[in-house]
Each structure stands twice: as C-alpha cells, then as structure tokens.
Amino acid sequence: MGTDIKGTRAALDIIDKYKCIIDHFSSDTYVKNLKSMQETGGFFLTLSELKNRSDTIIIFQSSDDVLPRLFEKYIFPKDTINNLKRRKVVFIGSKVPQFLYKNKKLINVEIIKLDSINLLNFISSIRKSINSKDSEAKDKKIFNLIELLKKTKYGSILWSISELQGDVSDLIVNEINLLIQDLNKFTRFSGLSLSGSDHILTVNEVLLWQTGFPIRTSFANGFPIHDIEQFSTKKLLDNKEVDLAIWINSFNEKKIIINKKIKNVLIGIPNHPQKNDVDIFIPVGTPGLDHNSHLLRVDKVVTMPLKKVRNISLQSVEQVLNKVKKGIVNSDN
C-alpha cells in the first residue's frame, strides 16, 4: 500500500467490501513505533517546533538518508522565531550523518558513538539517574548529557527506528518515549520519529480515521480486526494464509515478495522491475508527479498538497481502483 490519501480511500473501499487484509510493504519497522504508541503514548512535536523552539536536539541513530532535507531545513536553519543562537546537537548512535561531519566546525555538535544494544543501556541509565535522587551517573558521558538535559529549555529527541538493530529497536523506542515523559517533569522535551518510508504515514492515517485501526488490519470477518503480529504480509505469505496478494506502490521500484503459489497483482510505476513476474500488472502514475495529490508530512500533522508536473497519461491509483470497483460491481450484477 504505497499511495496517497485518495488512493488509500479507494483501496479501503474495496478492502472493506471484499474482506481483505491491509498492510504496508514498509511496515516491518514502523509497526514497532505503532506498538510503542499503543503501549505508552508519547510526547511529540512537529517540524516547525523542531526548527524554531529547540535549544537542544538529541538525535538517536538517524542518518540523513532518511529525510535528506530535514537536517538542512529544520536542524540547522538560518532563522528561528526564538532567535536560537547556540543550539546544541547531540548525536548518539553508530552511523554518524555526513551532514554533521561536514558542519562540525560551524555548529555545536557532540557525537557519542554507540551501537543499538549500548544505546538501550545508555538511555536506561539516563532515565535511572533522572528518576532517582540518589543515583548520580558515574559514566562521564551520561553525567554530562544529564547536565545538558537539565539546562535545556526546550529539547527535541529524534530517532529512526529503521536504523536501530531489529531485535532491540522496539525496546529502544519505548525507552525514548518514557525518557521524554520523564524529562517533561522538570523541563520541556518532545520527540519526533523519523520513520515512515514510502508514505506509510499517509496510508496509516486514512486507515485510522476510516476504520479506527492502523495498518495490519483484517476485514475478513466483515469488521476490522487489528493485529500487528498476525497480519504481517510476510507471515501471511509464508503461512499461505492468503490466495491473492495485491501490491500497490505508486512511488518507487521497491522489491515485492512474490509467492508463485498464489496470484499476484502489482499496481505500480511503469518501470517496476518485477512487472513481468506478476499475474497482473497495472501501471500507475506517481502522486505529485503525474496527478494532483495529498500526502502527509513526517510529523503527521501537515498534509501537503502536491500538483502534477507532467502529463504522460498515467492513471492514479484512485482512478484504477475505482474502475476495478466498477468492474466488480458490473460482474456481480
């Protein structure tokens, strides 16, 4: 399900009526964020808050590949409403974003190199020190960071779950969300998850408002049943629990899982490399390139209007699915 708001609405109309299961092809890591939200909630912020208000930004393992313009536009902006002159950026993780190295002399950056396992311990230690009056951190890095957190007036914490080690990423995200809650007891902090590739956020938001549940929801019983574990695409295909897989990706050439024992449909961009490997391939245009569109920004608050920039007669996902629906209705009659 890689499509825009209208494409998701059209898909859900069919999914609901014909009792399908919905997932997104980039959901494996994102669902861990979802699960953490469902379990602990959180304290979040949007991009302009990050840009204009944060005097301290803590980045937990996120590289600039995820959102290439984020660093330039929102973390090191020229102007801010609050005239932030001495913004402190702390990067904690294993793969340091190139942008930080390039600008190391110009900005107030500190880098703490840690792999995911140590990162988890590191955050837990910070939380322990913050929450206990008697426990002062012995590790100098932790001690210094806590001093910085205490001095911070408004801090942001960013993370990218897809870059964390898979087996502990959910624990790390939970700890981050709890850390932000702890910090708000005495100062102001908010978080921003930088995940959400292939516009999973857009699909997820529409699904939430139309059905009440996020991705990995089945309509097989006539009403929505949400289960992050049970309705993973990979699991459903591996266990042969479905007899038809419909892949929608109007953005890129990302590889899909083709299980030859079932029927496969791909609604994708014209040059998708697997277009000849599926039973049915329907070419579609890209939102904001071939047709006007609406997509959600990474903070999920702002929906961006996109205007089409070329005209090569490619249909949108919505147009294709509306025709499919019409076809099914006609054949039913």
Add this chain to the structure above:
Amino acid sequence: MITKLQNARIYDPINRINGKIKDLYIKNGHIIDKPKHGERISRTINLKNKIIMAGGIDIHSHIAGGKVNLARLLLPEEHRKYLYSSSEKLRSGSGLGTCSSFHIGYKYAKLGYSAVFEPAVLPSNARSAIIEMSDIPFIDKGTYTVLSNDDFLLKLIQKKTNQKKINDYVAWILHSTKGLGIKIVNPGGINAFKFNQRALDLDEKNKKYGITPRSILKVLTKSLIDLKAPHPIHVHGCNLGVPGNVNTTIKQISAVEGKPMHLTHIQYHSYDNKGDKKFSSGANLLAENINKNKNITCDVGQIMFGQTVTASADTMSQYRNHHFAHPKKWICADIECDAGCGIVPFEYRDKNFVNALQWAIGLELFLLIKDPWRIYLTTDHPNGAAFTAYPRLIKLLMDKSYRDNEFEKINKEAQKSSVLKNLKREYSLYDIAILTRAGPAKVLGLNNIGHLGLGAKANITVYNDKKDKEEMFEKPFMVIKDGEIIVKNGNIQKVFNGKFYTAETDYDKGIEKEIKSYFEKYMGRRMENFKIQNQELWDYGIETENIKCDRNDY
C-alpha cells in the same frame, strides 16, 4: 417532487411553534409553504401521534483531525469493544468516543442530528481534518480554527499591532483554513507551556511575549465582531479542570466588556475550591453571572459515567491531567507554532467524589442557567462522554424523578456538595428543541437550519412520542436530511454527504506579504501550500456552503 408530512406535533422555537399539529411541505430539499395551485403532492406521510423537530445541531463535538486520530491510535482496546460490520450500503468501523469516520455520520444520523461542528482545528492541520471529514456522511459540517497560541498572532499583540491588521490576519486564517469560526483555547497558555510555564491565569504574563490571556481574549473577541463573523468567539478558557477556576471564568466574562462570547464546555470551568476536599461546585456562581450577562452563550460539556478519552488542543491542561489517565497512557504534542494537543483516556466513575460532582455540576448549570437560548447541549464529545449519550442526558433534564434516582447512586459526599436535588426544573420538548436546534443555529449565524420555516433545509427528525425520553430520543422514527429519508426506525436508508460550512471573509491582501515571509523564514513551507484551495475540497466531493460575514446583531 413535493412531500407532505401531515398530522405531526411540531416543536420549532425559531418560528415559535410549540407542539402545534401542522403540516409540512418539502420540495427540492427545502421547506416550502403550501404547494401552489396545480402543484402535485407526490408523497404524503401520515405522522399522527409523532413529534417533529428540525435536525439536531451539535455546536461542539470533536469528530476529526489529528488529535482524534491520535486517540484512535492510542486506544485499540477501546475500538475492539465496539466493532461495526459492513453491509451492502454501509462501511465497517469501530470505536465509540473516537468512532471511525463513517460511523460518526451513521450514529449522528440515527440520533436525528444533521449538522455538527468540529471545534478545534489547528491551522496547520486544517487540510487533514477537512479531508477526513469528507468521510463522515450525512451531516453538514464546519470547523472552528484555533488561534490564541500561534506565535504569529502573539507577536502581533506583543507589538501592540492595530486591531485592523489583526482583523486582517484573523480573516486570512478563516479564509485559508476554510473555518466557520475562531476558537480560543487556553489563550497564550499552550504557547507558555512550550516555555515550561505550567499554569497561566487570565492576568498572568506569557514568559516569551509578556502578554496576558486577557489581552488575547479581548483582541480576538473584537476581531470577530469587527469582521461580522457568523459565530462570535468560541472560548475554551484558562485553567480548565482546576479547582477554583470558576473565578477565572467569571473574570473572563467581565474581560469582554459586554461583547458577544461563546463559552464552551463550561462544566470544566465551573469548579470552586471550598470544603475539605478543596473541590466544590461553582455552578451557581457562574450561572448567576451568565444569567446577568446577556452577551454570553455557552455549551455545557456534560460528563456521563464510563470510559472515554479526552482530546484537546490544550496541551498545558492535558499534561497537567495525564496522571489521571485510565488506562495509564497518554499522548501530548507541540504543534507547528500553532498550539498543541493532548490525549488522555479517562474513566468517569459515579462513586468517585470528583467525577460525581463534575456530573452534578454539569446538570446544575443546565438547570440554573435560565435562558435556554443561551445554553446548548454538549458532552464536548468525546471528552465528557460520546455524543451517543445525548438521549440519556435529555432524560436527565426532562425527568426530575429519573434525575433524583440517578443522583442517589453517586458518591455520597458529592451528593452533600450539590444542590441538584433541590432543583425542580424540568425541560420541556420546546426547551430541548431550543438547546439542540434553534439555539445553536442562532449563535452560529446559520439561518437555514435549526428550524422548519419557509426556506429552511428539510432536515427533519420525527420522534415517537414516548414517556421515556431516553427511548424517544435515541431512536427517532424517521430522519430526513435535505428532503431525503435517511433513517427509518433506526435503519439507514441511503447514504450521501452533507455540506461544509465556511465563513466568507474579506481582508486586506497586504497582510499576505508579512505572512508569506513568516512562512518562508520560519515554517519551512510556502504560504501558498498552507492555504486550502476550493479545488482541493471539490476534488474530495466536498460541497461548501459559504456564510457571508454580515452578522448585524453584535
């Protein structure tokens, strides 16, 4: 095609019809006078022993937008309790307090409501909220855009900018976000919380801008009057939920110096701090004040017992209340230099002193505020309860013996602290028609709904006349929207979308120069991308109904 509804008893307060048996005629989705000579009546519906009111109007109900979707995400367990199957005509869905979009429409239609207003749309989230609302069928909709915490406005006020320029900004916001009204939420407080202020009283200064909530309230109240906006300023005041806040609410009333102001969910702003528990009812104090000040309208935000979720733009208050979360999880967010939001799930328990008194305070307000034209029925859905609780609330207002019985069940200490049992007033059907139709229409400046006179939209709810008012109001016999029968005996007949109300404002285009530069410099996006274009709405099949800013009774 003309439809005649005959023999029903009609309650239509705007046209001063109080239970008179009268025929109604519908043509092209509107109420007409008797058919002209030679015009054929295609369908006659005999509604003997039935009661007719105009379609209900909910002036304040959180039905869409980022906060509602966050609440859905936070509470899958709540959604699993309420699952709705799809059928040939209807989509599947889930949830109660944060019900999925299609079922919000179905449920409102089944209750006989035909217009609902989403009261807290942040400017940056307006496009998302409106697109989401296009998936709520039947009801006409509109939004109030939240100002009062955005850095742009606070800076204008800090710089003592002239009122004319502020009016241009307010009009520009209304136009760009397709709002019908402007909502104040904890003026300056949400912004102050971003600077780690944990409370902000009416005359306390915001640390960053050095301005007070009072100054924001005054400026925005005047703005809407100057603009002749359809709906006066819609105010969620300072100190929501704080014991003793009734004094702040009363000060807010005097702060607007007789100018029209709508105070929303006043139940949450009517707390005194007397007694051992430092929590008591301020309903009498506030009601007296509202009775005296004819410029004030209000809705109650009644709580009803049970599990719900509170969702608000008031991050400061929601963060303060997160300790009460049930289940123990919550979400807050600082949003786009506009405001914020907070989601705190909540269970109101009848044996809990505070919750029981909150319930009693809401009812006291309903019964102590004398003029039904200035108080409207809401639960601040879903904050006090889901809107599906309205029929029970109506019964509490109409039936003293039922009310007394329910009162006996609540926490004993709360009973001692409340005057509810001494209040003999029972609302009549005519009063209920004012509270749920005529009054909201009037304060929203919408002339074609909320009544059944000539030219009104044929939004009509037909009730069985039952002694048990909860039963009567929870399952109307028939609901007509834009002249079409949409519900009969609780069953949906056909599905279509209602219209979207916006305020048609005018402003000096010069204001855009400053806003454009603000967006490019600070917001990281272009102003043109912020402004919602009509074409975008039409692309989602949204039909707008533009209400001119020409209100002349301010």
